[in-house]
Amino acid sequence: MGTASAIRVAALELFAARGYEGTTMADIGAAVGIRGPSLYKHVASKQDLLVELMTATMDGLLELHRAAVAGTDDPVERLRRAVDAHVRFHARHRLEAFVGASEMRSLAEPHRGTVLGKRAEYERSFRRLVEEGVAAGRFRVPSVRLASYAILDLGMGLATWYREEGELSENEVVWQQTEFALRLVGAE
Amino acid sequence: MGTASAIRVAALELFAARGYEGTTMADIGAAVGIRGPSLYKHVASKQDLLVELMTATMDGLLELHRAAVAGTDDPVERLRRAVDAHVRFHARHRLEAFVGASEMRSLAEPHRGTVLGKRAEYERSFRRLVEEGVAAGRFRVPSVRLASYAILDLGMGLATWYREEGELSENEVVWQQTEFALRLVGAE
DNA sequence: CCTACCGATCGGTAGG
DNA sequence: CCTACCGATCGGTAGG
16 A cells, blocks of 8 residues: 555544544654655645545445446336445445545535535435336335435434444345335335 | 523534534634633633533433333334434434534543433433334334434434425424334334 | 744633 | 733644
8 A cells, every 4th residue: 555545544534533623744644654744745735635535435426326326227226226335335434424424614615515516416316216216106205305315314324333343244234224215215 | 692602502503614623712702792712701611612512412312302202102102202302303403413423522531421321322212112112013123223223313314404494394304204214113 | 754943823821 | 801922733844
């Protein structure tokens, strides 16, 4: 692993544990065995570390999402695959998801706007999946918007309590959350 | 409204918008029309503002929860009332819930341990409600723990996207989320 | 990759 | 409730 990527990993863990404002460049340097000022040979700034982390996270999530829903036309199966990708991503990238949700305020413009735009696009896509299922008579929900928020919240919440060392394997959690999502929309 | 409570309101809004570390005592003072140092006539420290905010939030949530489940023995109705209280609290106290979830790391010991203990107690109580329903044959869930986490996550997520000015009233959101929770546990 | 350092900012205190 | 100020800390630069 190169120094630059070791720095990114250290920054992610520290941002998650202490927050962006609570993390110093000296902290990040110490985590990879160098002094704070030496970091500037590898990264442009502390803010740049946050920008890269948050945009890469949203890009990765969107890419997985598009691949997941591209394979089939059946509304139930499309939602199932989208939830699978959503939950799996949040289980595998807990820290990224947590930082992404809690450090939006530390992200400067114009990057903040970019990330918010991608997040809105992701939400719209999920809403469309629920709409398709309703239109096809396969889902029954009181509100499409609330149902899609609820499904997204299942995955985001997971990022706060899931632990790799826990008693539940990733596949078990993914399966159960997918089941919850399908129950939630009244899938038939 | 007294100065002390105006200060608490301002601190809550600023902690939610900029984070605890990103908020200065001068910011809080400016929000109530005084200078930073003058705050110390009303509060002990910046940390004390966070401690009061987070403990009061968890105490309020626990109190509402206990009152909600005390009125009936029917498992379905008990869960319905608990979810109602949970969702309503998170709709009415969005900022408190958001700060409570994102600023745990800024809370110093021993208060951090106290708040974590209360949160664990709250989670256990919800888990027990789901267990009761399963034991009575009224719920069908693959995992009691995951189902209760999922229900709790519905309310916590709401704190990030709910807006009082939005198109959905508090009662509508509460009703729909309660419906989602009951679907989630396969209530009969 | 380091030390030395700059300019700015912070929480909190002194003293009125 | 204020100004003046302390001691500490921060992100980033200079210069090697």
